[in-house]
Amino acid sequence: MFDAVTKKGLTPLLGILKELGNIGIMFLQSIYWTFRRPFKLNYIFKQMEFIGVNSISVVIITGTFTGMVLALQSYYGFRKFGAEGLVGTTVALSMTRELGPVLTSLMVTGRAGSAMAAELGSMRVTEQIDALIVMALNPIKYLVVPRVIASFLMFPVLTSIANFVGIIGGYLVGVKLLGINEGAFINKIIKYLDPEDIYNGLIKAAVFGIIMSVISCYKGFYTRGGAEGVGRSTTEAVVMSSVTILVTDYVLTSLMF
Amino acid sequence: MEDTAIRIIDLHKSFGPQKVLDGINLEVETGKITVIIGKSGGGKSVLLKHIIGLLKPDSGEIWVNGNDITKLPEKELNEVRRSFGMLFQEAALFDSMDVFDNVAFPLREHTKLSDREIESVVEERLRQVGLLTFTEKMPSELSGGMRKRVGLARALVLDPDIILFDEPTSALDPIISLSILDLIRETQQRIQKTYVVISHDILGMFRIADKVAMLYGGKIIEYGTPYEIRRSTKEATKEFLKATKIPGFTGGSYEQQQDFP
Numbered sequence: 364m365f366d367a368v369t370k371k372g373l374t375p376l377l378g379i380l381k382e383l384g385n386i387g388i389m390f391l392q393s394i395y396w397t398f399r400r401p402f403k404l405n406y407i408f409k410q411m412e413f414i415g416v417n418s419i420s421v422v423i424i425t426g427t428f429t430g431m432v433l434a435l436q437s438y439y440g441f442r443k444f445g446a447e448g449l450v451g452t453t454v455a456l457s458m459t460r461e462l463g464p465v466l467t468s469l470m471v472t473g474r475a476g477s478a479m480a481a482e483l484g485s486m487r488v489t490e491q492i493d494a495l496i497v498m499a500l501n502p503i504k505y506l507v508v509p510r511v512i513a514s515f516l517m518f519p520v521l522t523s524i525a526n527f528v529g530i531i532g533g534y535l536v537g538v539k540l541l542g543i544n545e546g547a548f549i550n551k552i553i554k555y556l557d558p559e560d561i562y563n564g565l566i567k568a569a570v571f572g573i574i575m576s577v578i579s580c581y582k583g584f585y586t587r588g589g590a591e592g593v594g595r596s597t598t599e600a601v602v603m604s605s606v607t608i609l610v611t612d613y614v615l616t617s618l619m620f
Numbered sequence: 621m622e623d624t625a626i627r628i629i630d631l632h633k634s635f636g637p638q639k640v641l642d643g644i645n646l647e648v649e650t651g652k653i654t655v656i657i658g659k660s661g662g663g664k665s666v667l668l669k670h671i672i673g674l675l676k677p678d679s680g681e682i683w684v685n686g687n688d689i690t691k692l693p694e695k696e697l698n699e700v701r702r703s704f705g706m707l708f709q710e711a712a713l714f715d716s717m718d719v720f721d722n723v724a725f726p727l728r729e730h731t732k733l734s735d736r737e738i739e740s741v742v743e744e745r746l747r748q749v750g751l752l753t754f755t756e757k758m759p760s761e762l763s764g765g766m767r768k769r770v771g772l773a774r775a776l777v778l779d780p781d782i783i784l785f786d787e788p789t790s791a792l793d794p795i796i797s798l799s800i801l802d803l804i805r806e807t808q809q810r811i812q813k814t815y816v817v818i819s820h821d822i823l824g825m826f827r828i829a830d831k832v833a834m835l836y837g838g839k840i841i842e843y844g845t846p847y848e849i850r851r852s853t854k855e856a857t858k859e860f861l862k863a864t865k866i867p868g869f870t871g872g873s874y875e876q877q878q879d880f881p
């Protein structure tokens with residue numbers, strides 16, 4: 364009986380471990396190919412535009428409303444102790460340390476991660492990846508590396524935007540709507556927000572960018588089974604990236620702060 | 621130069637329980653057109669993918685330029701691949717690029733030609749396949765046959781030593797099909813490269829083949845000139861050829877088929 368139980372529990376666990384191993388291999392391969400000439404700068408710029416520039420509106424909306432709701436919620440809490448002045452600090456710390464990087468990453472995963480998996484998946488099933496290999500060109504270099512580099516660079520940029528508009532949103536709700544003293548709001552932010560809070564948040568974002576792009580590319584790259592397979596890869600890419608981002612977030616946070 | 625461009629020795633490949641290649645032996649002659657015929661699902665595409673190292677066999681050897689490519693590490697395999705061109709069965713054009721960029725891609729990645737030179741080569745190739753006015757179309761805006769022709773232009777663009785064609789004339793109407801066959805024949809005669817063509821379009825293939833190999837049951841059961849193949853006494857080959865006879869049309873009998881060049 365013990366055997367049956369371990370077998371049932373172990374098989375999926377081994378599957379997950381194996382997949383994580385393969386994803387790790389793809390990550391290492393993309394690091395290797397990043398430093399091999401010729402550098403495909405135009406491919407990287409194209410991805411930076413897709414991942415970064417085209418995500419700005421989504422990130423602005425998400426960031427602003429997150430900052431606004433944070434102000435609202437923390438005001439409700441702090442009012443009970445007469446500490447409304449701390450609303451600004453709460454918004455700023457929550458945004459930069461936690462919600463900016465995490466929410467931005469999750470939103471961009473939904474947008475760009477799904478697109479990466481779908482693009483690479485359909486390239487796989489229509490033999491475009493084979494066509495690259497036949498031309499003696501490495502598909503990791505041409506397809507995966509530009510996406511990973513672009514994500515690594517753009518996630519912190521997008522997170523900075525989210526942080527900024529989030530604090531503005533908090534300011535609008537806190538100061539303009541709820542009537543918190545403007546001076547107190549801003550001074551407390553300056554006093555309690557360390558540059559380190561911002562840096563650490565941006566480092567997290569860069570790590571999330573790598574996680575999202577490597578997982579999504581991996582899922583797309585190894586797609587099987589036609590159009591249906593592409594759909595499956597896309598869903599799996601978003602789910603696995605999001606879960607991994609949240610788990611990694613806890614680990615990184617406990618290490619950093 | 622060696623007479624044999626590709627030597628395949630006892631090649632085996634199974635997918636799970638399904639035996640697809642069951643001991644292939646074949647020598648492809650340098651500078652000739654070898655046509656591999658066989659029924660749909662018989663393993664022709666799988667064989668072609670082994671020749672260019674996209675699939676690894678369960679056992680057997682494939683010798684190209686003095687290397688057994690089934691044993692080569694990726695880096696050296698890529699050196700060998702540079703002397704190959706390939707037309708995929710579904711063309712495998714890059715979705716993200718227009719027709720011009722698809723054909724220009726191998727030139728941009730593997731040569732130091734200037735933009736102007738690339739343009740003239742690409743336009744020449746697209747003119748040959750009759751698609752010069754479609755340079756700015758995306759692959760998704762083309763018909764299946766047009767994609768095939770762009771794929772053909774892309775496979776030819778680097779003038780590689782060995783070109784593999786997976787069903788060059790499927791999805792084409794009879795007239796275009798004929799012009800593509802003529803293009804294949806004519807380029808081959810001009811540059812004397814090694815062409816391997818797989819197909820089940822038998823009539824068309826007898827038009828261009830120097831040698832024909834018949835793939836059946838995972839083996840090459842017949843190999844020879846088109847003339848020899850037509851006179852085969854093997855049941856499988858006879859049956860396969862019989863299926864292409866249409867009473868009253870050219871090819872309706874063995875005698876009439878001899879009219880082909």
Ligand SMILES: Nc1ncnc2c1ncn2[C@@H]1O[C@H](COP(=O)(O)OP(=O)(O)OP(=O)(O)O)[C@@H](O)[C@H]1O
Nearest residue numbers: 635640658659660661662663664665666667709820
């Ligand atoms: N990657 C793969 N995984 C599993 N089975 C495969 C794979 N590729 C091909 N097969 C199987 O191998 C057999 C031969 O396929 P192949 O594509 O070589 O046929 P073909 O001779 O090219 O046919 P057609 O003329 O229709 O293109 C088929 O039964 C197919 O199901």
Ligand SMILES: [Mg+2]
Nearest residue numbers: 664665709786
């Ligand atoms: Mg095929």
